[in-house]
Each structure stands twice: as C-alpha cells, then as structure tokens.
Amino acid sequence: MSRPPQQAPSVSTVAQAAGVSRQTVSNVLNAPHRVRPETRAKVEAVISELGYRPNRVARSLRTRSTHLIGYCVGGDNPLLDRFLHAMSTAAGERGYHLVLFTAPAGEAGLPAYQDLLARNTVDGFVLSETTVGDRRQQWLADQGVPFVAFGRSWTPPEAGSWVDVDGAAGTSAATEHLYEHGHRRIGFVGWPPGSGSGDDRLSGWRAACHRLGLDDRPAAHGENGIEHGRALTAELLAGPTPPTALVCVSDVMAVGALQASREAGTGLAVVGFDDSPIAALPGVDLTSVRQPVERIGRDVLRLLLDHLADPAHPRQRVLLKPSLVPRASSTNPTG
Amino acid sequence: MSRPPQQAPSVSTVAQAAGVSRQTVSNVLNAPHRVRPETRAKVEAVISELGYRPNRVARSLRTRSTHLIGYCVGGDNPLLDRFLHAMSTAAGERGYHLVLFTAPAGEAGLPAYQDLLARNTVDGFVLSETTVGDRRQQWLADQGVPFVAFGRSWTPPEAGSWVDVDGAAGTSAATEHLYEHGHRRIGFVGWPPGSGSGDDRLSGWRAACHRLGLDDRPAAHGENGIEHGRALTAELLAGPTPPTALVCVSDVMAVGALQASREAGTGLAVVGFDDSPIAALPGVDLTSVRQPVERIGRDVLRLLLDHLADPAHPRQRVLLKPSLVPRASSTNPTG
DNA sequence: ATATATTGTGCGACTAGGAGT
DNA sequence: CACTCCTAGTCGCACAATATA
Numbered sequence: 001m002s003r004p005p006q007q008a009p010s011v012s013t014v015a016q017a018a019g020v021s022r023q024t025v026s027n028v029l030n031a032p033h034r035v036r037p038e039t040r041a042k043v044e045a046v047i048s049e050l051g052y053r054p055n056r057v058a059r060s061l062r063t064r065s066t067h068l069i070g071y072c073v074g075g076d077n078p079l080l081d082r083f084l085h086a087m088s089t090a091a092g093e094r095g096y097h098l099v100l101f102t103a104p105a106g107e108a109g110l111p112a113y114q115d116l117l118a119r120n121t122v123d124g125f126v127l128s129e130t131t132v133g134d135r136r137q138q139w140l141a142d143q144g145v146p147f148v149a150f151g152r153s154w155t156p157p158e159a160g161s162w163v164d165v166d167g168a169a170g171t172s173a174a175t176e177h178l179y180e181h182g183h184r185r186i187g188f189v190g191w192p193p194g195s196g197s198g199d200d201r202l203s204g205w206r207a208a209c210h211r212l213g214l215d216d217r218p219a220a221h222g223e224n225g226i227e228h229g230r231a232l233t234a235e236l237l238a239g240p241t242p243p244t245a246l247v248c249v250s251d252v253m254a255v256g257a258l259q260a261s262r263e264a265g266t267g268l269a270v271v272g273f274d275d276s277p278i279a280a281l282p283g284v285d286l287t288s289v290r291q292p293v294e295r296i297g298r299d300v301l302r303l304l305l306d307h308l309a310d311p312a313h314p315r316q317r318v319l320l321k322p323s324l325v326p327r328a329s330s331t332n333p334t335g
Numbered sequence: 336m337s338r339p340p341q342q343a344p345s346v347s348t349v350a351q352a353a354g355v356s357r358q359t360v361s362n363v364l365n366a367p368h369r370v371r372p373e374t375r376a377k378v379e380a381v382i383s384e385l386g387y388r389p390n391r392v393a394r395s396l397r398t399r400s401t402h403l404i405g406y407c408v409g410g411d412n413p414l415l416d417r418f419l420h421a422m423s424t425a426a427g428e429r430g431y432h433l434v435l436f437t438a439p440a441g442e443a444g445l446p447a448y449q450d451l452l453a454r455n456t457v458d459g460f461v462l463s464e465t466t467v468g469d470r471r472q473q474w475l476a477d478q479g480v481p482f483v484a485f486g487r488s489w490t491p492p493e494a495g496s497w498v499d500v501d502g503a504a505g506t507s508a509a510t511e512h513l514y515e516h517g518h519r520r521i522g523f524v525g526w527p528p529g530s531g532s533g534d535d536r537l538s539g540w541r542a543a544c545h546r547l548g549l550d551d552r553p554a555a556h557g558e559n560g561i562e563h564g565r566a567l568t569a570e571l572l573a574g575p576t577p578p579t580a581l582v583c584v585s586d587v588m589a590v591g592a593l594q595a596s597r598e599a600g601t602g603l604a605v606v607g608f609d610d611s612p613i614a615a616l617p618g619v620d621l622t623s624v625r626q627p628v629e630r631i632g633r634d635v636l637r638l639l640l641d642h643l644a645d646p647a648h649p650r651q652r653v654l655l656k657p658s659l660v661p662r663a664s665s666t667n668p669t670g
Numbered sequence: 671a672t673a674t675a676t677t678g679t680g681c682g683a684c685t686a687g688g689a690g691t
Numbered sequence: 692c693a694c695t696c697c698t699a700g701t702c703g704c705a706c707a708a709t710a711t712a
Contacts (some may be wrong), residue, residue, distance in 0.1 A: 008453065010703055021676050026705060036674060053453040057395045058703030061681050066392060068434070073420050078612075081415045085408050088435045097456070098435040099403070100423045118343060118388040120682095121432065226617060259617045277413075282561060282594045283618050345682055356697050361684065371695060393682030396702050455703095 009052040018046040029054060060120075068099045069304065070122040072109065075129040078251070078276040079293045083150070086297025087126065094305055098126075107135045117145060123308055126150065126300055130162075132196045146311070148304040150296055154196035161307065163299045163318040167197050167273070168204030170289035170322040171247050174271040175208035177287070177324055178245040181331060183269060187218040187243030189232050189253050198249050201273060205247045216241045224249075229256020230263075237264050245269035245330070251276045254286055258329060269333040275325050287330035289322045296320060344387040353381040364389065395455075402431045404639065405448070405457040407438050410464040413586070413611040414628045418485070421632025422461065429640050433461075442470045452480060458643055461485065461635055465497075467531045481646070483639040485631055489531035496642065498634045498653040502532050502608070503539030505624035505657040506582050509606040510543035512622070512659055513580040516666060518604060522553040522578030524567050524588050533584050536608060540582045551576045559584075564591020565598075572599050580604035580665070586611045589621055593664060604668040610660050622665035624657045631655060 011022045018025070020043060027034045028043045035043070046052075060066045069091060077083065088098055099122055103109030113136070116122050124146035127136055132154040140147045141159035149162040171188075178186050188205045191198035202219070209217050218241050220232035229248065233256060236243055246268055248254035254272030261268035272279055275290035299318050307313050328334075346357045353360065355378060362369045363378045370378070381387075395401045404426060412418065423433055434457055438444030448471070451457050459481035462471055467489040475482045476494035484497040506523075513521050523540045526533035537554070544552050553576050555567035564583065568591060571578055581603055583589035589607030596603035607614055610625035634653050641648050663669075 008455075011705095012703080022703095023677080023705085024675060027675085030705075034674070039674085051453065053450065055396075055703050056454040056456050057392055057401060058455075058681090059705075060392045061390075061396050061683090061703080062705045064681075073416075073423055077416070080419075081408075081412070084415075084419075084435060085437065088408055088437045092437055100419060100433040100435065102420065102423045102427055115388065118386065119391040120343075120393075121391050230617075255616060262618075278613055278616060281590060281613060281616070281619070282565075283597075284616070346684095347682080357683085358685095358697060359695090362696085365684075369695075374695080390682055393702095394684075396682080396704090397684045399702080 008055070009050045010055065014043065014046050014050060014052050017050065018043045064120070065123055065308075066120065067096045068122045069096055069301075070099050070101060070113070070116050070125045072103050072112070072125075072127075073100050074102050074105070077128065078274055079291065082293040083128075083297050086294040087301050090298045090301035091305075094301075096301075096305065105129070106131060110136065110139055113140070113145075117143070124148075124304055126304060130154065130196065132194055144311075146304060146307045148300050148307070150300050151197065152317075158317070161303045161315045161317065163296050163303065163320065165291045165296070165322050166319050167200040167289075167322070168207065170273060170324070171201045171204035171249075172208040173322075173324045174247045174273075174287075174289055175205050176212070177326065178247070178269055178271065178330060179208075179212050179214075181245075181269065183245035184214060185216050185218070185241060185243045186214060186245045186247060187220075187236050188247050188249075189229055189236070189257055190219065190221045190249040191224060192221050201249050216243075218243050224252055226252055226256040226259070229253035230260045231256070233257040233260035233268070234264065237261070237266060237268070242266070243268070246271070248272050250274055251279050251286060251288055254279075254288070254329070255284060258284065258286070261333070267333045269330045271324075271330050279325070279327065285328035287327045288325050290325045291322050292320055343390070344385045345390065349378065349381050349385060349387050352385065353378045399455070400458055400643075401455065403434045403457045404431055404636075405451050405460045406433050406435055407444065407447070407460075407462075408435050409437050409440070412463065413609055414626065417628040418463070418632050421629040422636050425633045425636035426640075429636075431636075431640065440464070441466065445471065445474055448475070448480075452478070459483075459639055461639060465489065465531065467529055479646075481639060481642045483635050483642070485635050486532065487652075493652070496638045496650045496652065498631050498638065498655065500626045500631065500657050501539075501654050502535040502624075502657070503542065505608060505659070506536045506539035507543040508657075508659045509582045509608075509622075509624055510540050511547070512661065513582070513604055513606065513665060514543075514547050514549075516580075516604065518580035519549060520551050520553070520576060520578045521549060521580045521582060522555075522571050523582050523584075524564055524571070524592055525554065525556045525584040526559060527556050536582075536584050551578075553578050559587055561587055561591040561594070564588035565595045566591070568592040568595035568603070569599065572596070572601060572603070577601070578603070581606070583607050585609055586614050586621060586623055589614075589623070589664070590619060593619065593621070596668070602668045604665045606659075606665050614660070614662065620663035622662045623660050625660045626657050627655050 011025045014025045015022045103112035127149040130151035137153040137159040152164045190202045218236045222228040222232050251272035251274045257270045272286045272288040275288040279286040279288040346360045349360045350357045438447035462484040465486035472488040472494040487499045525537045553571045557563040586607035586609045592605045607621045607623040610623040614621040614623040
C-alpha cells in the first residue's frame with residue numbers, strides 16, 4: 001500500500017519518459033506556445049501519469065522568487081482570523097502563500113523582517129497594526145522590498161501602498177445615527193491621542209458633531225480595555241454635561257460603556273467599532289461600525305501581487321467605507 | 336541613502352573577501368569544529384561585516400528540507416489567534432516558519448496537502464479540527480509525511496502524534512464544581528453525537544454524574560450556535576426534570592443557555608467550554624473550562640520538530656488537563 | 671527567416687573525497 | 692594519522708544560446 005518514499009519525478013524523469021529533452025518539458029509548463037501541439041500532448045500525458053509537479057524550491061532558486069509573503073502575528077487584532085483567511089484564500093488563488101512570523105512591535109521588529117529577506121524566505125510583506133511614527137514602511141521602501149499595509153502610514157511621507165478603512169466616516173455615520181434617534185449630547189470614548197486610527201475615528205465624530213451643530217461634546221480617552229471603557233464612561237456620566245449617547249473607538253470600550261451605563265441606571269445609547277463577535281452577543285447587542293475585513297484582505301493581497309508582478313506598478317491607496325450595523329444598544333438602550 | 340538593490344552576498348563573496356574557499360565558509364557555519372580557530376574568526380568577521388546570511392532556498396534545494404510547516408486555516412476556531420501565535424513563536428525559535436493555506440474540510444482537502452508536498456513547499460503539517468472518520472492522518476502517515484495534530488484521531492488505528500485536551504476531565508471538573516455549589520440536577524447541552532470532542536466532553540459529564548450518584552441527567556444536543564444553545568436549554572427547562580445547572584460543550588452554547596435562563600427567570604448555573612474572550616465579558620461572566628492553547632501550540636510544534644529531526648522518533652500522544660475558570664455564571668447565577 | 675527542440679550554464683548552498691601540512 | 696583546507700560534483704529548474712528542420 002504505502003509506497004516507499006520514492007524519489008519525486010523531476011523534469012529529467014519526465015523528459016526521459018516522454019522521449020524529449022528537459023527543456024521541452026520546461027517549455028510545456030512555462031511557454032506552451034513554443035512547443036508543437038503533438039509534443040505538448042505527449043509530455044502532458046506523461047506529466048499527469050507520473051504526477052509530476054515542479055519543485056518550488058528549485059524554481060525559486062532560479063527565479064529568485066519564493067512566492068511566499070511574510071506576515072507578522074502578535075497584535076491583538078480581534079479580526080485576525082477573518083483577515084488571515086481572506087488573505088490566504090486570495091494568495092492561494094495566485095500561487096502564493098502566507099508565512100507567519102513573530103516580531104517585537106514597531107521598529108524593534110525590523111531585524112525579523114530583515115532576516116526573512118536576507119535569507120530569501122519571502123518576496124514581500126503584509127503589514128498591519130501600523131502606528132504613528134511607524135518606521136517599517138520607510139525602511140522597507142528604502143530597501144526596495146515590496147509590501148502593502150493594512151492601515152495607512154500615519155507618518156508622512158507615505159511610503160508604499162496600503163488599504164485602510166475610513167474610520168472617520170464610520171464614526172461620522174455612528175454619530176448621525178445617534179442624532180437621528182434623537183440624541184443631542186453625543187460623547188466619545190477614545191484611545192489616548194497619537195494612535196492614528198484612534199485619532200481618525202475621533203475626528204469623524206468631531207466633524208459630524210460640528211455639522212449637526214452639537215456643541216457639548218464630552219470626550220474621554222484611555223487605553224483599550226473593558227474596564228477602562230467603564231471607568232471613562234462613568235467619568236463622563238458624572239461630569240457637568242453627561243452624554244445621552246456615546247460613540248466608542250472600539251467594541252471593547254463600548255462594552256465597558258454599556259456596563260457603566262447599567263451601573264448608573266442611565267439608558268445610554270452606545271455604538272462600538274469593529275463589529276467583533278462580542279457585539280452580536282445577546283445581552284450586549286451592540287451597534288457597531290463594521291470593517292469589511294474580507295475585502296481588506298483580498299485587496300491587500302491584490303495590491304501586493306500586482307506590485308510583485310511589476311515593480312514599476314504605481315503605489316495605490318485604497319480607503320474602504322465601513323458600514324454601520326444597528327443593534328439594540330443604540331436603538332433601544334436599556335439601563 | 337537607499338542603496339541600489341545590490342546582489343546579496345553568497346558563500347563565494349564571503350570566501351573571496353576572507354581569502355578562503357567557499358567550502359571553508361560553509362564549514363564555519365555548519366561544522367565549526369572542522370575549522371581552525373583563527374580561520375574561523377577571520378571568516379566570521381567577514382560574515383558579520385558583509386551581513387551575510389545563508390540563502391534558505393539554496394539550502395533547501397540541497398538538503399531537501401524547507402523548514403516550513405503547513406497549517407490549514409478555515410475552521411471557526413475561537414482560539415485561532417492564540418494558537419497561531421504560540422506555534423509561530425515555537426517555530427521561530429527553532430528556525431521554522433508556518434505556512435498558511437486553505438482547503439475544503441476533511442478528505443476533500445487532501446489534494447491541497449498533496450500539492451504542497453509534491454512541490455516541496457513544506458516539510459510537514461500541523462492538523463487541527465480533527466473529526467471522527469478524518470482520513471487525513473492515515474493518508475499522511477501512508478505517504479510518510481511528518482505531521483502532528485491538535486486533536487486526537489478519533490478513528491482507530493491512531494496514526495501519528497497528537498496533542499489534545501482532556502475534554503472529559505474538563506466537563507467532569509465542571510460537573511463537580513456545580514455539585515459543590517449545591518446542584519443535584521446538572522444537565523448537559525452538547526453537539527450532535529459523532530463529533531469526537533463533543534462526545535468526549537459529554538462522557539466526562541456523564542461519568543461525573545455517575546460518580547456523584549446523580550440520576551436525573553437531562554441532556555440536549557444540537558449544532559453549535561448561541562441560538563441553538565438557547566433553544567436546547569429552553570427545551571430542557573420545560574421538560575419533566577428541569578436542571579438547576581448546566582454543563583455546556585462550548586462557550587457559544589453556554590451563552591445561549593444563559594439567555595434561555597434569563598428568559599425563563601430561573602437562576603440556572605452554567606459552565607461553558609473554551610474560555611473564549613466572550614466568557615470574561617461583564618454581563619456574561621461565564622465560568623468556563625480553559626484550554627491551555629499556548630501550551631498546546633508549543634507542544635504540537637515540539638513534537639513535529641522532533642519528528643522532523645529524527646523520522647524514527649516514536650509517535651507521542653500528549654493529553655493536557657484543562658482548568659476551570661470560575662465566574663459568576665456558576666457561583667452566583669442570576670435570572 | 672520561422673518554428674521547434676536541444677545543449678550548456680548558473681542560481682547558492684551542501685556532501686564527498688582528496689591534498690597539503 | 693590527525694588536522695585543516697580545497698576542488699569537484701549535485702540538488703531541480705529556467706534562461707540563453709545554439710542546432711535541426
């Protein structure tokens with residue numbers, strides 16, 4: 001049954017069996033138009049008979065392209081599983097694969113990127129968890145390394161391509177949604193200033209408030225975390241102009257906000273950001289701004305592969321609109 | 336600033352710069368004891384000066400080992416991010432990397448595994464989402480492909496090594512925990528029979544009930560999902576012997592159970608399984624059986640790398656004990 | 671000159687066997 | 692015969708230049 005670990009067939013094996021030269025076999029695979037149809041048919045027959053498949057390693061050595069893409073795991077992205085699946089699928093469709101690695105956050109992780117490159121392990125990178133002052137983009141661009149980021153490079157000059165979600169548009173929509181439900185004092189719970197996407201989301205809320213003519217704009221900022229969200233919200237509720245509704249920078253913060261609202265007995269309306277799995281839970285029912293993660297994954301990979309196929313390909317920036325998923329936390333708040 | 340994409344140094348480059356032969360450079364890296372200390376020092380100096388790193392592709396071609404491990408993403412594992420991170424870290428420490436790919440579930444996915452192998456893309460695989468009747472293990476074993484599974488092969492004969500969590504021990508502990516809190520009618524909400532880990536968890540609950548002398552053992556089974564968990568629990572609560580406490584096969588089911596309990600106004604005590612992020616949420620506060628995912632990831636990789644280093648290495652089975660994380664859902668149920 | 675098939679060469683590392691002390 | 696080092700050959704593929712019709 002289980003065949004002994006026999007040597008896998010190579011071009012030579014196939015060539016011999018088909019009565020042609022190695023190169024003809026190679027041509028059948030890489031330049032079929034150069035081969036006479038009858039010859040091609042014969043070679044293809046032998047190929048499928050022997051189950052021959054080109055050795056990727058040998059091909060990589062010759063072509064200097066591994067068809068492998070590096071991705072660093074380690075951040076606490078609540079959407080990681082969906083993102084990885086989307087990228088893997090998109091990569092697989094074009095003969096590429098994702099290679100995972102770990103590295104310290106930010107600049108301290110650069111040696112890991114460099115190592116992967118210097119050893120010819122990957123052709124390029126997908127970045128995520130981009131931050132203000134992130135030096136990875138510039139560094140990679142300087143080295144001429146193909147990469148695409150999920151997330152803008154918040155620090156100009158912008159180097160390389162990226163795909164991102166328009167967070168400001170998301171929080172604007174959230175603010176308008178709350179306005180339409182009758183709220184006039186709409187607050188914000190965010191991250192500490194300087195976080196790029198956090199500031200972006202903050203700005204969307206601010207702009208919408210301005211457009212809508214809302215003056216009282218209670219806001220509080222702190223690290224991500226349910227407990228922080230709870231404490232910040234409690235502060236706002238105890239403040240001089242307590243909000244009746246809250247836009248939150250993340251679902252995690254929003255869950256904390258809901259908790260504070262319950263404790264205070266106020267029917268605070270809350271909107272979160274990410275539409276992570278926790279938002280849909282019964283008893284949470286959190287209205288949230290949904291990021292089109294599958295789309296992001298596909299687009300990130302498309303841009304990268306375009307770039308890989310043609311290094312002169314112009315850089316691209318793709319800004320995707322998020323969508324609001326309404327649930328009870330904003331339309332029918334309890335507490 | 337940005338150097339032109341100059342050719343990366345190779346053994347020859349280093350050899351020339353150090354005034355030795357290519358082979359001596361290779362020896363310095365792979366068999367230092369064969370090189371005179373002074374020569375070694377000189378070569379090492381040149382290596383670090385030029386920033387030379389061996390090309391993995393060339394090495395792979397020669398040694399027939401890519402130091403890459405395949406892992407199929409696609410299931411709905413709520414612990415995927417932790418698992419991937421743990422494996423990536425463990426792999427990186429020994430010079431390996433994880434390669435992601437997608438494939439249809441079960442046997443239909445085998446061509447994807449075969450393709451990765453035939454093209455020499457990976458040295459072996461990590462399997463997860465193992466099921467009853469899963470033919471991947473036997474198939475891989477027949478081909479002599481190194482692999483380790485997260486999850487037992489539920490169908491004998493067991494082929495290959497695996498690491499798994501003792502689900503029965505987890506549900507036993509959960510049952511005893513509920514017993515200690517005064518409950519005598521402890522039910523179970525599970526998956527449809529035939530799911531391996533589901534049956535395992537069921538058996539632990541059953542055994543514990545038997546040991547504790549509990550006769551009434553209301554149980555219900557259905558697909559995973561909050562809504563299913565809710566419906567199944569509602570059935571049990573409306574049945575002839577309504578439970579006062581419930582052991583659930585997953586956190587998702589448990590959340591549904593809590594919902595049903597609230598709706599029925601009974602203070603049902605509930606324990607879930609996985610300790611996924613939702614368990615710790617305020618308002619959920621779900622007691623849950625925690626899987627040591629980081630440990631599993633590390634162990635899976637350790638077994639696989641041992642096997643890779645020595646194909647004659649005996650197969651191993653590692654069964655890890657889960658731990659109970661008590662929260663309010665069991666100690667202070669509301670509803 | 672066109673279409674097709676063939677040989678030679680090198681990608682960058684490792685393995686084997688031989689030469690010099 | 693150790694110890695150290697080197698030359699030659701190999702992995703599987705693809706690019707280039709060449710041969711045959």
